[in-house]
Amino acid sequence: MKKAISGIGLSVLLVLLAALSITAAPRHNPSPADTILLNAAGATFPYPIYSKWFDVYHQKYPNIQINYQSIGSGGGIRQVLAGTVDFGASDGPMTDEQIAQAKMKILHFPTVLGADVPTYNLPGLNVELNFTRNALVDIFLGKITKWNDPQIASANPGVNLPAKDIVVVHRSDGSGTTYIWVDFLSKSSQEWSSKVGKATSVNWPVGLGGKGNEGVSGLVQQTPYALGYLELIYAVQNHLPYGKVQNPAGQYIKADLASVTAAAAGAAKNMPDDFRISITNAPGATAYPISSFTWLLIPSKIADPAKRDAIKGFLKWMLTDGQGYNEGLSYAKLPQSVVAKEMKTIALIQ
Amino acid sequence: MASHPQIVDGRGRLRSPAAFLRRLSNGDAIAHFITLTFAATILLITSLLVYELWINSRLPRHAFGWRFLFTSVWDPVFGHFGALPFVYGTLVTSAVALIIAVPLGLGAAIFLAEMAPRGLSDILAFLIELLAAVPSVIYGLLGIFIVVPLVRDYVGPFLKSTLGFLPLFRGPCYGVGFLTAGIILAVMIIPFIISVSREVLLSVPPDQREASLSLGATRWEATWKAVVPFARTGILGSIFLALARALGETMAVTMVIGNDPKISASLLAPGYSIAAVIANEFTEASGDLYLQSLIELGLVLFLLTFILNGLARILIAATETKGMASE
Amino acid sequence: MTLHLRWRKFVNLLMLGLTGVCVTVAVSALLIILGYLVIHGARSLNWNFFTKLPKPVGETGGGMANAIIGSAKLILLASCIGIPIGCIGGIYLAEFGGKTFSFLVRYTTDLLNGVPSIVIGIFAYTVVVLPMQHFSALAGGFALGIMMIPIAVRSTEEFLRAIPRSLREGSVALGASKWKTIVRVVVPAAIGGITTGIMLDIARVAGETAPLLFTAFSNRYWSPGWNQPTASLPVMIYTYAIAPYEDWHRQAWAAALVLLALVLLTNIVARLVLYSRRGSVSR
Numbered sequence: 001m002k003k004a005i006s007g008i009g010l011s012v013l014l015v016l017l018a019a020l021s022i023t024a025a026p027r028h029n030p031s032p033a034d035t036i037l038l039n040a041a042g043a044t045f046p047y048p049i050y051s052k053w054f055d056v057y058h059q060k061y062p063n064i065q066i067n068y069q070s071i072g073s074g075g076g077i078r079q080v081l082a083g084t085v086d087f088g089a090s091d092g093p094m095t096d097e098q099i100a101q102a103k104m105k106i107l108h109f110p111t112v113l114g115a116d117v118p119t120y121n122l123p124g125l126n127v128e129l130n131f132t133r134n135a136l137v138d139i140f141l142g143k144i145t146k147w148n149d150p151q152i153a154s155a156n157p158g159v160n161l162p163a164k165d166i167v168v169v170h171r172s173d174g175s176g177t178t179y180i181w182v183d184f185l186s187k188s189s190q191e192w193s194s195k196v197g198k199a200t201s202v203n204w205p206v207g208l209g210g211k212g213n214e215g216v217s218g219l220v221q222q223t224p225y226a227l228g229y230l231e232l233i234y235a236v237q238n239h240l241p242y243g244k245v246q247n248p249a250g251q252y253i254k255a256d257l258a259s260v261t262a263a264a265a266g267a268a269k270n271m272p273d274d275f276r277i278s279i280t281n282a283p284g285a286t287a288y289p290i291s292s293f294t295w296l297l298i299p300s301k302i303a304d305p306a307k308r309d310a311i312k313g314f315l316k317w318m319l320t321d322g323q324g325y326n327e328g329l330s331y332a333k334l335p336q337s338v339v340a341k342e343m344k345t346i347a348l349i350q
Numbered sequence: 351m352a353s354h355p356q357i358v359d360g361r362g363r364l365r366s367p368a369a370f371l372r373r374l375s376n377g378d379a380i381a382h383f384i385t386l387t388f389a390a391t392i393l394l395i396t397s398l399l400v401y402e403l404w405i406n407s408r409l410p411r412h413a414f415g416w417r418f419l420f421t422s423v424w425d426p427v428f429g430h431f432g433a434l435p436f437v438y439g440t441l442v443t444s445a446v447a448l449i450i451a452v453p454l455g456l457g458a459a460i461f462l463a464e465m466a467p468r469g470l471s472d473i474l475a476f477l478i479e480l481l482a483a484v485p486s487v488i489y490g491l492l493g494i495f496i497v498v499p500l501v502r503d504y505v506g507p508f509l510k511s512t513l514g515f516l517p518l519f520r521g522p523c524y525g526v527g528f529l530t531a532g533i534i535l536a537v538m539i540i541p542f543i544i545s546v547s548r549e550v551l552l553s554v555p556p557d558q559r560e561a562s563l564s565l566g567a568t569r570w571e572a573t574w575k576a577v578v579p580f581a582r583t584g585i586l587g588s589i590f591l592a593l594a595r596a597l598g599e600t601m602a603v604t605m606v607i608g609n610d611p612k613i614s615a616s617l618l619a620p621g622y623s624i625a626a627v628i629a630n631e632f633t634e635a636s637g638d639l640y641l642q643s644l645i646e647l648g649l650v651l652f653l654l655t656f657i658l659n660g661l662a663r664i665l666i667a668a669t670e671t672k673g674m675a676s677e
Numbered sequence: 678m679t680l681h682l683r684w685r686k687f688v689n690l691l692m693l694g695l696t697g698v699c700v701t702v703a704v705s706a707l708l709i710i711l712g713y714l715v716i717h718g719a720r721s722l723n724w725n726f727f728t729k730l731p732k733p734v735g736e737t738g739g740g741m742a743n744a745i746i747g748s749a750k751l752i753l754l755a756s757c758i759g760i761p762i763g764c765i766g767g768i769y770l771a772e773f774g775g776k777t778f779s780f781l782v783r784y785t786t787d788l789l790n791g792v793p794s795i796v797i798g799i800f801a802y803t804v805v806v807l808p809m810q811h812f813s814a815l816a817g818g819f820a821l822g823i824m825m826i827p828i829a830v831r832s833t834e835e836f837l838r839a840i841p842r843s844l845r846e847g848s849v850a851l852g853a854s855k856w857k858t859i860v861r862v863v864v865p866a867a868i869g870g871i872t873t874g875i876m877l878d879i880a881r882v883a884g885e886t887a888p889l890l891f892t893a894f895s896n897r898y899w900s901p902g903w904n905q906p907t908a909s910l911p912v913m914i915y916t917y918a919i920a921p922y923e924d925w926h927r928q929a930w931a932a933a934l935v936l937l938a939l940v941l942l943t944n945i946v947a948r949l950v951l952y953s954r955r956g957s958v959s960r
Contacts, residue, residue, distance in 0.1 A: 017753050041894075048734045065898045074631075078635060079634075085812075097637075172631075173630055203428075208610055212919070218921040237734075378855045385766070392826060393782060396789050474700055480707060480945070481710075483881070488710070601887055601915060628799070645803075656788060
């Protein structure tokens with residue numbers, strides 16, 4: 001009797017599993033011959049707009065599915081180099097060593113413009129703080145430990161900053177958002193540049209690590225007196241306050257569409273052919289100093305013709321209709337000249 | 351007697367003895383061979399696992415050698431990797447877990463084996479074993495939303511106000527950190543300590559306890575002075591088993607340890623463990639040295655758990671043979 | 678004299694109380710886990726959860742249908758590897774077994790059982806993902822299957838050994854060969870225990886997350902076949918739990934409730950059967 005129960009139990013379990021696996025898939029998929037499955041991975045910085053784009057594109061062409069996993073820019077670079085994904089995404093352009101490791105040329109395609117913002121959690125204090133570049137460098141070096149430190153207080157007259165420890169939050173995974181942030185810190189401080197350097201993953205002097213932009217915003221939300229860096233849209237979507245940063249022209253600028261677009265204005269003129277350019281600390285009175293492009297990393301040779309056409313088609317859509325979704329999610333549009341240049345580069349994908 | 355004695359085989363068909371014997375031995379030989387092959391596959395898989403770990407960690411082994419175990423830098427930018435912060439974090443969180451789980455677990459095992467009536471003991475042991483079945487990621491989920499705020503708002507400040515002079519409880523309390531990870535690990539390993547210790551205590555021959563009771567000991571005295579010392583090695587074995595389990599725990603620890611590869615004396619500080627860093631950084635380790643350093647960390651973890659599991663089995667087996675030998 | 682006796686009696690009572698407290702703490706941990714999940718998870722369980730695919734970030738109404746199917750598929754693949762190797766290996770140990778080879782196999786099985794799941798994930802990555810150049814359900818199923826082997830071996834061997842020799846001897850006396858005895862007599866007698874052992878095994882790997890992180894990866898869509906990345910309940914719980922979106926948190930609770938319910942139900946049924954059998958089998 002007992003034997004029968006367990007035997008029945010197991011067989012029911014296995015039959016259920018088999019039935020689930022077999023019956024569910026075909027009902028929801030178009031016939032396998034038509035479906036083109038693309039796997040992609042990378043940056044969390046543009047994940048909100050990418051997930052929107054891939055969803056809209058899938059509605060438009062139901063047989064094309066782009067499965068994007070936001071595992072961080074480091075992951076995007078790694079997996080595209082290893083060939084385990086069809087394309088990657090990163091907010092930090094690949095270094096020359098990384099490009100040398102690739103079996104074939106990897107093309108960089110800028111998609112949107114975004115910004116890193118310093119976000120914080122000050123219980124009871126609902127203000128917009130000003131940060132000088134040196135203040136941010138010293139906070140992340142661990143030299144400034146309290147919120148009411150003179151370097152922060154002098155930029156924020158009249159604000160009653162608490163005498164509490166700053167809980168620094170950074171990324172625990174390899175991240176382009178990190179790359180943008182430390183690129184900015186490296187340009188702003190010789191000490192940071194030589195001590196810590198810039199890469200998608202660095203040896204942080206202080207702080208807690210959160211996984212992905214999602215992890216950092218989660219940690220900042222839950223930890224009083226925390227200070228972290230986030231992509232702009234994550235701060236906006238999660239209603240986290242973020243501060244203004246002083247740009248090289250001396251102005252305290254808040255990150256928004258206008259200031260990020262201003263930062264990119266100069267860059268469009270000097271855009272190199274491989275699109276790898278940094279626009280942190282851009283010149284201009286209204287430019288936000290921690291802005292950046294973010295790129296899709298597309299292999300220049302794609303064996304499967306169906307996949308190749310699907311990717312090329314998506315890129316063309318992304319550069320035209322896709323750009324219309326940017327501003328709704330607080331990402332700035334690409335400058336027209338950059339779009340034109342990218343359209344020509346699409347032809348390089350074989 | 352005819353030259354072909356009729357022998358009936360399993361299907362009721364008549365065969366000559368020679369053919370029957372041939373088929374008999376063939377069938378058995380084939381069965382032996384098949385089952386042996388499958389058993390050998392287990393050996394093959396395990397050897398392949400060790401081989402893959404070894405071969406895929408060759409870059410950092412050549413670059414760093416034994417220094418890898420004692421360096422505390424983890425710098426992907428400049429290519430310096432050391433295992434020390436992760437080994438430290440793994441050991442510290444496991445130690446905290448043991449400090450919490452062993453007294454509780456042993457106390458519970460004693461209650462279940464010696465003090466409680468058999469029926470109640472069975473029901474409670476059943477429930478506690480279910481704890482062991484809860485997936486790690488669910489412990490992590492509850493850790494983030496229950497334990498982290500608890501430690502940040504109550505436990506941490508309480509410890510700082512009472513024991514704050516100790517370097518163990520200095521510094522800011524974020525909620526995530528060694529202590530929180532240790533608390534969650536403690537809940538995860540308690541069922542192992544309880545169930546193995548309970549079995550070991552139950553296997554102690556009754557004459558030990560009876561002799562003690564007949565001399566006038568209270569129930570507790572008989573347990574503590576006669577039964578538990580007898581089962582000492584087995585209980586120690588259960589602790590090693592639990593420790594081995596704690597060392598390899600990934601998800602629950604990753605979600606609450608703070609992900610900071612630093613060595614701090616304070617339990618309230620964030621840290622990192624071997625399993626957590628592999629889970630976080632494996633998919634994005636750019637560059638072969640980085641990836642293989644993570645694999646070498648996996649090798650270190652494998653060796654640690656291997657040694658501990660081996661010790662545990664020896665200790666548990668020793669108690670059981672002792673129990674049988676003294677009858 | 679009586680004072681000392683009273684003190685000893687007091688200590689006796691005190692220890693009874695303290696150890697009882699220890700048990701209460703352990704059992705209440707289980708009840709807290711269950712309670713929390715039921716309260717938070719039940720709120721977020723709705724039809725969408727079971728039938729819809731994940732939605733883009735920031736939009737509500739998404740579900741985890743693909744993760745539920747994905748987990749089912751991974752378990753199926755894992756069983757195809759774990760059950761045959763485990764059970765047939767266990768038959769070898771119980772029925773055939775040479776001395777040293779058996780010792781080696783048992784030792785290695787124990788070793789494999791103790792390997793942390795993340796290390797098995799690394800192994801599956803180097804052996805399946807890299808050659809295939811692809812994250813896939815197969816890689817995830819391979820990792821989980823390896824984790825299934827030790828428990829399958831142990832429970833098969835244990836239950837086969839529990840079958841009394843007289844049964845085997847009777848079968849051979851009637852003229853059956855050894856392998857026929859095993860297949861037709863011994864295994865059917867032990868099948869109850871073996872299947873319950875397998876059910877416990879399946880329940881264990883159903884909740885594993887770490888080995889899937891870089892083998893099966895994850896998928897926002899349905900994953901057809903076995904060579905594409907696939908979503909799974911544990912990985913979705915992890916991804917959603919560490920994110921800042923309230924909607925994702927709610928879905929994580931619901932998924933955790935579903936996963937825990939399945940795992941605990943399987944465990945309770947299997948263990949109840951095992952305990953009742955243990956009462957009836959003479960030791």
